[in-house]
Amino acid sequence: MTITTIGLDADDTLWHNETLFRLTQDRFFSLLADQVEPGVTAARLAEVEQRNLRLYGYGVKVFTLSMIETAMELTAGRVDTSVIREILAAGRDMLAEPVEPLPGVEATLARLSETHRLVLITKGDLLHQEEKLAASGLGDLFVAVEIVSEKRAETYARVFDRHGTGADQALMCGNSMRSDILPALEAGAWAAHVPYPLTWAHEEAEAPVGHPRFGELANISQLPDWISRQMTSQKDSA
Amino acid sequence: MTITTIGLDADDTLWHNETLFRLTQDRFFSLLADQVEPGVTAARLAEVEQRNLRLYGYGVKVFTLSMIETAMELTAGRVDTSVIREILAAGRDMLAEPVEPLPGVEATLARLSETHRLVLITKGDLLHQEEKLAASGLGDLFVAVEIVSEKRAETYARVFDRHGTGADQALMCGNSMRSDILPALEAGAWAAHVPYPLTWAHEEAEAPVGHPRFGELANISQLPDWISRQMTSQKDSA
Numbered sequence: 462m463t464i465t466t467i468g469l470d471a472d473d474t475l476w477h478n479e480t481l482f483r484l485t486q487d488r489f490f491s492l493l494a495d496q497v498e499p500g501v502t503a504a505r506l507a508e509v510e511q512r513n514l515r516l517y518g519y520g521v522k523v524f525t526l527s528m529i530e531t532a533m534e535l536t537a538g539r540v541d542t543s544v545i546r547e548i549l550a551a552g553r554d555m556l557a558e559p560v561e562p563l564p565g566v567e568a569t570l571a572r573l574s575e576t577h578r579l580v581l582i583t584k585g586d587l588l589h590q591e592e593k594l595a596a597s598g599l600g601d602l603f604v605a606v607e608i609v610s611e612k613r614a615e616t617y618a619r620v621f622d623r624h625g626t627g628a629d630q631a632l633m634c635g636n637s638m639r640s641d642i643l644p645a646l647e648a649g650a651w652a653a654h655v656p657y658p659l660t661w662a663h664e665e666a667e668a669p670v671g672h673p674r675f676g677e678l679a680n681i682s683q684l685p686d687w688i689s690r691q692m693t694s695q696k697d698s699a
Numbered sequence: 700m701t702i703t704t705i706g707l708d709a710d711d712t713l714w715h716n717e718t719l720f721r722l723t724q725d726r727f728f729s730l731l732a733d734q735v736e737p738g739v740t741a742a743r744l745a746e747v748e749q750r751n752l753r754l755y756g757y758g759v760k761v762f763t764l765s766m767i768e769t770a771m772e773l774t775a776g777r778v779d780t781s782v783i784r785e786i787l788a789a790g791r792d793m794l795a796e797p798v799e800p801l802p803g804v805e806a807t808l809a810r811l812s813e814t815h816r817l818v819l820i821t822k823g824d825l826l827h828q829e830e831k832l833a834a835s836g837l838g839d840l841f842v843a844v845e846i847v848s849e850k851r852a853e854t855y856a857r858v859f860d861r862h863g864t865g866a867d868q869a870l871m872c873g874n875s876m877r878s879d880i881l882p883a884l885e886a887g888a889w890a891a892h893v894p895y896p897l898t899w900a901h902e903e904a905e906a907p908v909g910h911p912r913f914g915e916l917a918n919i920s921q922l923p924d925w926i927s928r929q930m931t932s933q934k935d936s937a
Contacts, residue, residue, distance in 0.1 A: 516794055518826035522760040529767065530787060538780040545783060546771055549764070556754055587825050588756035588848040610826040 464651060464688055466625025467573055468617065469603075470635025471583035471590060473657035474681070475570075476560050476597055482524065483659060485551050489528050492544045497535045506531045507662060514663065518610055520586030525552030556589060560596040565682035567599065572685055574602045580624045581606045582617070582633070584640065612640040614647035621650060634684060639666035646672055651691060655681050702889060702926055704863025705811055706855065707841075708873025709821035709828060711895035712919070713808075714798050714835055718897060720762065723789050727766050730782045735773045744769045745900060752901065756848055758824030763790030794827060798834040803920035805837065810923055812840045818862045819844045820855070820871070822878065850878040852885035859888060872922060877904035884910055889929060893919050 472478030486506065490499035509527045517523040528548045532540045573579060581603045583590050590608050594600050605624040609616050621631040632651040635641025642652040643666055651674040669675050676687050710716030724744065728737035747765045755761040766786045770778045808817060819841045821828050828846050832838050843862040847854050859869040870889035873879025881904055883890040889912040907913050914925050 516791065517760055518824065522755055522764060526760060526763060526787070526790075529783065533780060533784055533787070536780075538784060540780055542771060542774075542776040542778055542780070542783075545767065545780075546776060549768055549771070552764075553754065586756065587846065591848050608825065610829050 463630055463692065464577065464632050466578045466580060466621055466631040468580045468582045468620065468631060468633040468635075468645070468650075469570070470633075470637065470641045471581055471593065472585065473636045473659075474563075474634065474641070474655060475566050475581075475599060476562055476593065479657060479659040479661055481555055481558055482661070485524075485555055488551055489532075489548065492547050493532060493535065493540075496540075502531065502535060505535055509534070511663065519584040521552055521555045521589055522586055524555075525549065528552075556592075560593045562597055562599060563681070565680055569681050569684055570599060570602045573688075578604045578625055580604060580620060582612070582620055583608055584610065584612060612637075612644055614644045617645045617648035617650055621648070632688065634681065636660070637664040637666075638668055639664045642666075642675065643669060646674055650674070651688075652676070653678055653684055653687060655679075655684075701868055701930065702815065702870050704816045704818060704859055704869040706818045706820045706858065706869060706871040706873075706883070706888075707808070708871075708875065708879045709819055709831065710823065711874045711897075712801075712872065712879070712893060713804050713819075713837060714800055714831065717895060717899055719793055719796055720899070721897060723762075723793055726789055727770075727786060730785050731770060731773065731778075734778075740769065740773060743773055747772070749901065757822040759790055759793045759827055760824055762793075763787065766790075794830075798831045800835055800837060801919070803918055807919050807922055808837060808840045811926075816842045816863055818842060818858060820850070820858055821846055822848065822850060850875075850882055852882045855883045855886035855888055859886070870926065872919065874898070875902040875904075876906055877902045880904075880913065881907060884912060888912070890914070891916055891922055891925060893917075893922075 469475060490502050493502050506527060509531045513523050513527050525548060529545060532544055532548065570579060579602055581594060587608050594606060607620050617633060618628050621628040625631050628648040628650040632653060633641055633645030634653045634655060636655055636657040638654060642654050645652040646669060653676045655678050678684060678687060707713060728740045731740050744765060747769045751761050751765050763786060767783060770782055770786065811817060817840055819832060825846050832844060845858045855871060856866050859866040863869050866886040866888040870891060871879055871883035872891045872893060874893055874895040876892060880890040880892050884907060891914045893916050906915065916922060916925060
């Protein structure tokens with residue numbers, strides 16, 4: 462048993478993302494605060510996002526549309542157009558936000574890239590994700606980048622077939638139990654969960670505690686050692 | 700010299716797209732017609748789209764955002780919120796539009812797929828393009844689908860390396876001179892232009908008349924014969 466290929470999630474695994482969404486949400490709640498309680502706005506925005514996910518997919522553009530729709534719905538269309546203008550500006554500001562790798566990411570990936578094929582596997586807006594990777598300075602560490610519309614078991618099977626030696630010899634590392642961990646395990650890969658302090662409700666799921674290929678790490682810097690331990694314990698049990 | 704791999708553009712090559720954008724645009728111009736001349740709206744929308752292309756990329760979501768921004772700018776924010784609501788509905792309607800292959804597409808691709816690797820290469824929204832391909836019923840004819848943020852010479856070189864035997868043994872077929880034909884030729888591939896009656900201004904460019912690997916076809920049904928003729932003339936000149 463060996464691991465040849467490591468898939469890495471991008472948002473909230475390699476760089477901050479949810480924090481930016483939360484800050485923008487707060488800005489949005491304030492915009493409507495004269496007319497609507499922030500808690501009510503929050504609940505309706507979550508509903509609209511869930512509905513739009515199926516229709517539009519992931520990313521800043523659909524988030525911007527979701528905020529506009531939420532404002533329209535909650536005010537029965539009696540929203541000041543300055544609010545719409547502010548929402549559009551908030552969306553553009555998100556795209557312009559600088560991208561900084563999270564602590565430990567750069568050194569860990571540099572080390573792992575010497576021994577493994579690294580593949581970036583992420584959802585979101587195609588152009589925006591490519592731009593964030595370029596801005597992060599991490600692009601050269603990856604042999605391939607796959608921006609996908611959904612992360613399902615078949616997605617991981619296909620990506621690890623294409624860019625590695627199959628899911629059986631691959632590991633997925635990310636912050637989302639629902640998108641990074643569970644479907645990668647289902648595809649037959651290893652999966653290492655590195656939590657981010659904030660999780661979008663849509664990405665929450667139960668941890669597969671006790672699964673022989675699952676690991677829970679406090680920090681991405683622990684990944685190389687965790688991989689070594691997996692290989693050793695596999696040898697022991699072989 | 701041989702062609703092992705055929706890249707195919709999707710929108711306006713395999714199915715209608717620009718027609719739907721034009722119909723939605725007309726609907727949008729009517730929404731503002733009380734306040735703004737349709738010609739003025741058209742010109743401003745084209746400007747906003749061009750600006751947003753660099754920021755947001757391609758597809759229905761950015762088109763929806765562009766219509767909202769245009770309405771805000773042209774009315775100095777004094778737009779009725781019912782207009783915003785109508786724009787959001789128009790965007791959703793575009794996503795719900797049924798997908799029908801253009802005449803000759805299905806038979807031609809079925810025939811070519813027996814002798815060549817077919818690869819779909821398209822810009823646009825990730826999720827929406829995947830859904831359109833599924834709805835078209837053509838999905839099984841392709842060995843791979845590449846949804847890309849831009850179509851440059853490097854894009855074609857990369858895709859034809861990954862899914863074929865290099866650009867030198869590949870052909871690109873599409874309706875956009877700017878995105879499908881010129882960069883594919885630059886990458887060293889063959890390129891067959893099949894025009895669509897309408898072209899988005901952003902996609903217009905001069906035809907590379909006289910280029911030895913360029914062909915202008917009236918209909919995609921002519922593609923198999925054109926390929927045969929290219930192979931014969933290559934043999935003659937060898």
